[in-house]
Amino acid sequence: MASSTSFFRRNRRRIAPWLFLAPGITMFLLYVIYPVFQSINISFYEWDGLGPKTWVGLQNYADLFDDPSFYTSLKNNLIWLVLYLLAIPAGLAVALFLNQTVPGIRLYKSLFFFPFVISQVVVGLIFSWFYAPGFGLLPKIIKVLTGSEIAVLADERYATLAVIAAGLWPQTAYCMILYLTGLNNINPEQVEAARMDNAKGWSMLWHIILPQLRPATFIALIVTVIGALRSFDLISIMTVGGPYGSTRVLSYFMYEQALSEYGTAMGYGAAIAVVLLAIMLVFITLFIVRMLSQERNG
Amino acid sequence: MSLLKIIAGLGFVLTASSALAGQIVLNSDQSDPAPKKAMEELIADFQKANPDITVKWNNFDHEGYKSAIRNFLTADPPDVAAWYAGNRMAPFVKAGLFADVSDVWDKNGLNDTLKSTASSMTIDGKKWGVPYTYYQWGIYYNKDVYKKAGVSEPKTWAEFVANCAKFKASGIDCVTTGTKALWPAAGMFDYIDLRTNGYEFHMDLTAGKVKWTSPKVKAAFAEWAKIVPYTTANAAAIDWQDAAALLAQGKAANYIMGNFAVDAFRKGGMTNDNLGFMVFPEITAGLARAEEAPTDTFHIPAGAKNKEDAKKFLAFLASPDVQTKMNATLGQLPVNTKAKVGDDPFIQAGFKELSSAYALAQFFDRDAPADMAKAGMEAFQEFMVKPERIDEILERLQKVADKVYK
Structure with a gap:
């Protein structure tokens, strides 16, 4: 008894952090790391979720790379990734615009932040109505301008873009709030000094403000890239992957194949998940490497 | 002491979930008003006809049921479950999750009275459920x-x-x-x-x-x-x-x-x-x-705990009077040939259409x-x-x- 107590006492400083971390680490291992390896394992089997599993090796991956739906999903993921980044400059613009002291500015700020607070499902519904042929606002506007209605969500050319536009609404608000906090921490002395050196407008923004906002930009970039890759709810609400699967992204494709009403291909779905994980890992690694190098330098 | 209490509590929970004799657990997805009412009437009538059996009904949301059934059939099978005829039930039959109910068909003469849907309830020469309604x-x-x-x-x-x-x-x-x-x-x-x-x-x-x-x-x-x-x-x-x-x-x-x-x-x-x-x-x-003519059906999961009473339920469901009453509420067609068809002109038209048809398809997503x-x-x-x-x-x-x- 005595020796064990003293062992704990001697190493208390080393043990204590691990004890505090233990619940989190356990959960993370059990619910994140273990399922990752489980998915990788399932992706080598043909399995309908009910019957016996059959080992098929890399067959699921071979099928996947031969499946046009996979390339549609991959292409849409890329479009999401690129266009979703627009949320960063848009968020910055709104933040700069709102970063002033006029009466009632708190109200405006909260109004701009509002879309981030409401559920993605609600955002999706609002935009579905906005786009709905027959009574939506957008088809009416298009009709006034061109004389004919377009149901954007049913047109393979515009559907993905229309869903991304809906996604940008809350994402811009998110980036805005990141930049607003960043702007609060701007060093006023530097701004003052720059003003003395006759810096104004764009040069002030580019050389003085933006460098100080770099941490905010970095976080905004991370959340936006991850947000683009895990886009799912808006697609599920607004288009259900359609028209004829043209708005699918990898995460939705996986859900359809493995878990939806008509999907029973667990192995195939797992293979899609593994590919998605590999793509995400590229970005996550990039971010972590950068973060570590910054910490070392800073 | 406290440990004992927990064990006693666990034991209670376990016995409570493993169905009591004379109870059947029924899972289905009648979430719309008319089907829900038809189910409530069906259960009430069944309990009246079989006073020693009580039905515990879990009513699922229509869309959610389709994924839920995959889980509960393996994890916690009820005694009766709603599903569909044709190829749609094939995965569950092949995985051994539905029980063979050919004896219910033979004993109650269902091969005659439910003849129109017999082929869509048959896989490998055995019957795997009992149909109660269809529509045109x-x-x-x-x-x-x-x-x-x-x-x-x-x-x-x-x-x-x-x-x-x-x-x-x-x-x-x-x-x-x-x-x-x-x-x-x-x-x-x-x-x-x-x-x-x-x-x-x-x-x-x-x-x-x-x-x-x-x-x-x-x-x-x-x-x-x-x-x-x-x-x-x-x-x-x-x-x-x-x-x-x-x-x-x-x-x-x-x-x-x-x-x-x-x-x-x-x-x-x-x-x-x-x-x-x-x-x-x-x-x-x-x-x-x-x-x-998509057909809705009830099945007995292979893991059902009270198959005896579940079979009584299926036999009850197949009888002409029950199907007449249920389909009057549903606004659909009874499968049993001896049941009466409702007065609604569209149901009458459907009955005429289907009873003179050469064959019935289930629907693309049930046939394929x-x-x-x-x-x-x-x-x-x-x-x-x-x-x-x-x-x-x-x-x-x-x-x-x-x-x-x-």
């Missing part, structure tokens, strides 16, 4: 719109197509549908294929015995292509209820739909006077007329395996928007079929 599909039309456009009810497919041009001239969609949820397009394909190539070919196609790239399939799509230009342009963007509203508002003339849509038409202000129903017209002359059904319905939706891509679409479908039916 066909063409629902707006009589006022027909009058307005000066068009009479078509007798043949050629007349139907010719009418479409007249509707177009009056600014009316000849055919309406809403394919956002995909399945309404499958109803159109089923009928056009059944009428172009016949029941046997359609069943072979959904069973993977003939190729999607075969000329006969192309012929069916060619017939379909004749009405595509006259179909509601934004069909892919709207739900089936939205299309029902278009018909009720007089913006569309015809709707290839199931009888459950009558409710939606009536809510949209239509009455028996201006809502019409016709059997899908003949395309290839002389083909035996097959119809679409799930992954094929999904790919097929997406293809139908695409075809309705881009009919010129037909060759590409059929080749893709054949590729899916090669994988699904291997």
